[in-house]
Amino acid sequence: MTRLTVPKTYKLYIGGAFPRSESGRTYAVITPKGGFLANAAKASRKDARDAVVAARAAQPTWASATAYNRGQVLYRIAELLEGRRAQFVAEIAESEGVTAAAAGAQVDAAIDLWVWYAGWADKYAQVAGNGNPVSGPYFNISVPDAMGVVASIAPQERTGVSLLGLAAVVAPAVLSGNTVVVVANEQSPLSAISLSEVLATSDVPGGVINILTGSPAEIAPWLASHADVNALDLAGAGTIGDGSAWIDLQIAAAETLTRVLPPVIGAPAPSLERITAFVETKTIWHTKAMA
Amino acid sequence: MSFLEYAPAPESTSILNLRKSYGLFIDGDFVDGRGESFPSINPATEKPIAEIAGANEVDVDRAVTAARRAYDSTWSRMSGSDRGKYLFRIARLIQERSRELAVAESLDNGKPIRETRDVDIPLVAAWFFYYAGWADKLEYAGLGASPRALGVAAQVIPWNFPLLMLAWKIAPALAAGNTVVLKPADTTPLTALLFAEICQQAELPAGVVNIIPGMGSTGQALVNHHDVNAVAFTGSTPVGRAIARSTAGSGKKLTLELGGKGANIVFDDAAMDQAIEGIVSGIFFNQGHVCCAGSRLLVQENVHDEVVDRLKYRLSTLRLGDPLDKNTDIGAINSAGQLERIRTMSEIGESEGAERWSPACEIPENGFWFAPTIFTNVSTSHRIVREEIFGPVLSVLTFRTPAEAVAKANNTPFGLSAGIWTEKASRMLALADQLRAGVVWANTFNKFDPASPFGGYKESGYGREGGRHGLSAYLQGSGWEAPAAPEAASTRSARKGRKAVAK
Numbered sequence: 001m002t003r004l005t006v007p008k009t010y011k012l013y014i015g016g017a018f019p020r021s022e023s024g025r026t027y028a029v030i031t032p033k034g035g036f037l038a039n040a041a042k043a044s045r046k047d048a049r050d051a052v053v054a055a056r057a058a059q060p061t062w063a064s065a066t067a068y069n070r071g072q073v074l075y076r077i078a079e080l081l082e083g084r085r086a087q088f089v090a091e092i093a094e095s096e097g098v099t100a101a102a103a104g105a106q107v108d109a110a111i112d113l114w115v116w117y118a119g120w121a122d123k124y125a126q127v128a129g130n131g132n133p134v135s136g137p138y139f140n141i142s143v144p145d146a147m148g149v150v151a152s153i154a155p156q157e158r159t160g161v162s163l164l165g166l167a168a169v170v171a172p173a174v175l176s177g178n179t180v181v182v183v184a185n186e187q188s189p190l191s192a193i194s195l196s197e198v199l200a201t202s203d204v205p206g207g208v209i210n211i212l213t214g215s216p217a218e219i220a221p222w223l224a225s226h227a228d229v230n231a232l233d234l235a236g237a238g239t240i241g242d243g244s245a246w247i248d249l250q251i252a253a254a255e256t257l258t259r260v261l262p263p264v265i266g267a268p269a270p271s272l273e274r275i276t277a278f279v280e281t282k283t284i285w286h287t288k289a290m291a
Numbered sequence: 292m293s294f295l296e297y298a299p300a301p302e303s304t305s306i307l308n309l310r311k312s313y314g315l316f317i318d319g320d321f322v323d324g325r326g327e328s329f330p331s332i333n334p335a336t337e338k339p340i341a342e343i344a345g346a347n348e349v350d351v352d353r354a355v356t357a358a359r360r361a362y363d364s365t366w367s368r369m370s371g372s373d374r375g376k377y378l379f380r381i382a383r384l385i386q387e388r389s390r391e392l393a394v395a396e397s398l399d400n401g402k403p404i405r406e407t408r409d410v411d412i413p414l415v416a417a418w419f420f421y422y423a424g425w426a427d428k429l430e431y432a433g434l435g436a437s438p439r440a441l442g443v444a445a446q447v448i449p450w451n452f453p454l455l456m457l458a459w460k461i462a463p464a465l466a467a468g469n470t471v472v473l474k475p476a477d478t479t480p481l482t483a484l485l486f487a488e489i490c491q492q493a494e495l496p497a498g499v500v501n502i503i504p505g506m507g508s509t510g511q512a513l514v515n516h517h518d519v520n521a522v523a524f525t526g527s528t529p530v531g532r533a534i535a536r537s538t539a540g541s542g543k544k545l546t547l548e549l550g551g552k553g554a555n556i557v558f559d560d561a562a563m564d565q566a567i568e569g570i571v572s573g574i575f576f577n578q579g580h581v582c583c584a585g586s587r588l589l590v591q592e593n594v595h596d597e598v599v600d601r602l603k604y605r606l607s608t609l610r611l612g613d614p615l616d617k618n619t620d621i622g623a624i625n626s627a628g629q630l631e632r633i634r635t636m637s638e639i640g641e642s643e644g645a646e647r648w649s650p651a652c653e654i655p656e657n658g659f660w661f662a663p664t665i666f667t668n669v670s671t672s673h674r675i676v677r678e679e680i681f682g683p684v685l686s687v688l689t690f691r692t693p694a695e696a697v698a699k700a701n702n703t704p705f706g707l708s709a710g711i712w713t714e715k716a717s718r719m720l721a722l723a724d725q726l727r728a729g730v731v732w733a734n735t736f737n738k739f740d741p742a743s744p745f746g747g748y749k750e751s752g753y754g755r756e757g758g759r760h761g762l763s764a765y766l767q768g769s770g771w772e773a774p775a776a777p778e779a780a781s782t783r784s785a786r787k788g789r790k791a792v793a794k
Contacts, residue, residue, distance in 0.1 A: 033728065062659065127433065130758075130759065132742045132743045132744070132758055133739070133740075133742050134740035134742050134743050135417065135740055135742075136738070136740070138735065138738065140740070140742075142743070142744050142758065142760065147748075230749070244540065246540070247539050247540030250535075250539035250540060251536045251539045252535040252538075253535075254532055254535035254539060256533065256704070256749075256750060257528070257531065257532060257535060257549070257749065257750045257751075257752060257753065258538075259502050259753055280706075280729060280748050281729065281744050281746070281755050281760055282723075282726075282729060282730075282731065282759075283726070283729065283730050283731070283743055283744050284723045284730075284731045284733065285730070285731070285732045285733060285735055285738055285743070286719070286734060286735070287732040287733070287734045287735050
């Protein structure tokens with residue numbers, strides 16, 4: 001006799017908790033062949049705003065953690081992902097409709113990406129900042145500083161990015177002390193929600209990474225125009241609408257001079273530029289005097 | 292005769308050899324403008340200095356075409372060391388003509404000769420000298436292994452530091468290998484046109500630098516021109532916002548240096564003599580026409596009365612008057628429009644219940660003048676505390692704890708500058724960490740240097756000018772800011788050698 005399985009209810013991840021959408025809405029997650037996988041929460045404007053509130057609340061504490069500490073927290077995500085590798089491979093193979101080998105390669109790449117970015121946490125400031133030889137008796141140093149709250153649209157391609165793409169936009173933003181609200185891959189959101197289960201049991205403080213599932217076309221405009229969002233990563237926004245809808249998001253972001261990173265194709269490759277895209281350069285002067 | 296009464300010591304204008312009228316500087320020559328010409332006014336006397344040609348859309352297109360041609364045929368093919376040599380030449384010519392430039396700047400802008408002579412023009416020369424050296428060392432700037440220029444840069448600058456802002460824009464752009472079209476502010480085009488002469492004297496290849504004076508519509512046409520690759524703007528936050536909107540999706544690399552409402556934080560243990568001088572230079576330097584001005588004074592509560600009293604005494608010793616007089620501390624407000632803005636905001640300050648104080652000082656009959664002004668009894672909700680005034684108006688607030696100082700300092704949509712005055716180094720460093728501002732001056736204020744990155748958080752804009760960081764605004768690909776956007780197909784065909792899509 002076969003055992004009746006217990007399907008999981010997939011919810012949002014906001015402020016370290018797993019709420020349903022306040023709107024009560026869900027949408028069916030379908031395999032490429034048309035099979036029903038699950039109902040995912042369909043985040044609303046209110047959910048997006050709640051997520052920004054949670055991200056803002058968590059940001060100062062996260063940014064004030066030592067860089068060594070943030071690096072270890074990110075590394076621990078990789079450790080936990082490794083332990084649940086089989087689950088992610090199965091989930092991705094099923095929802096993206098790819099082979100187990102392809103899914104495995106994506107999970108491995110995601111794990112390695114967390115490790116790569118974890119190592120940058122206590123180094124990027126040495127590369128992005130510098131002392132400045134000004135003409136006068138002054139100590140002068142430029143240091144990078146987290147921008148604050150970053151809202152991201154994860155890559156939306158049908159295959160190859162549902163976990164890797166999410167990691168590739170979240171990791172470089174949070175390592176410097178930003179907190180993130182990310183809209184997951186719309187068609188394959190399950191691994192993102194499973195990742196949030198990893199995050200909830202790792203050392204990432206609640207609110208540092210907030211994951212919304214649903215329609216980027218619907219949620220992104222609220223995030224783009226949100227006055228308490230400091231930067232907007234439109235990595236996956238190039239697939240919204242006719243492909244140029246992201247320009248409207250950039251226009252909305254201009255209202256509060258929100259920094260905007262334009263769309264990319266696929267999962268963005270790990271790079272120092274993705275780290276420095278979400279930091280401000282702060283320059284500090286101090287007088288020098290013997291007396 | 293009090294110790295404050297000096298005989299006038301005006302700098303002579305005989306060093307100037309101004310023309311009656313100036314054309315646009317396009318493709319190496321002064322040419323007639325198709326837009327409406329306008330007079331540049333001396334704000335201290337309201338007398339016209341010279342008639343300035345205005346650029347219309349056709350002129351903008353001509354200038355961009357010239358810059359593109361110069362980029363394709365000359366500048367992008369030149370070695371970095373030769374580009375650097377041209378910039379060194381320009382730096383030297385500026386040093387040689389510094390007195391003349393200082394007088395012209397004071398005449399056109401209204402700022403005291405003491406400031407143009409000792410601050411503006413020396414920094415202009417330093418800026419070109421600094422970036423000249425980068426031109427053949429770009430691969431060492433930490434901005435990628437083989438950094439490449441963007442192409443044509445559209446640059447729009449304000450009236451508060453006319454020639455200095457020109458230097459901040461043109462020096463890094465040329466060093467990085469771009470050609471430029473620059474629009475100076477309509478009230479202060481004079482030194483930009485003298486700079487055009489300097490480009491001629493330096494034998495800079497035609498079209499590498501193009502200067503097109505005009506009104507806001509000229510700037511609008513320039514930044515929205517389809518064939519510019521970079522846009523750099525310094526000015527007000529509303530205009531910056533409009534540029535961010537209009538360039539969205541265009542793939543143009545954008546840097547914005549916008550407004551500010553800097554907090555100058557004074558602790559009770561501060562070296563008080565220096566702090567008072569720092570407060571004064573923080574807000575009354577350049578008539579307060581400084582985006583990074585320390586316009587909000589945050590004083591620890593127990594020393595509030597002492598600081599305000601000493602500040603009032605110090606202000607009563609400032610000399611307001613002829614910008615060309617070497618004794619002058621406070622010059623003229625740049626324009627009638629700006630004077631009106633400062634007056635209106637100050638009246639709003641009074642009507643909202645703040646207490647207004649200015650020293651007794653004689654205001655010249657002609658010209659645009661505003662006496663240094665302090666507002667006390669101010670609350671954080673007052674408009675004079677929240678909005679940029681861009682004039683010699685200081686609001687004084689108090690705090691009790693360092694945490695309260697940080698909270699109040701950061702309570703603004705801007706994030707350009709902040710000052711800290713304390714003798715306790717550990718407290719200074721902890722505060723500097725928490726202030727959301729691009730430049731933090733500790734026990735000093737309003738210091739600038741070409742090696743030191745400058746620029747804001749939040750609504751003070753994005754990108755940095757100065758230092759290694761300042762190069763990234765004018766280089767492709769690897770940068771401290773966002774990688775270039777995918778090119779919008781409608782705006783231009785793929786140019787040779789340019790990547791179609793960001794990675």
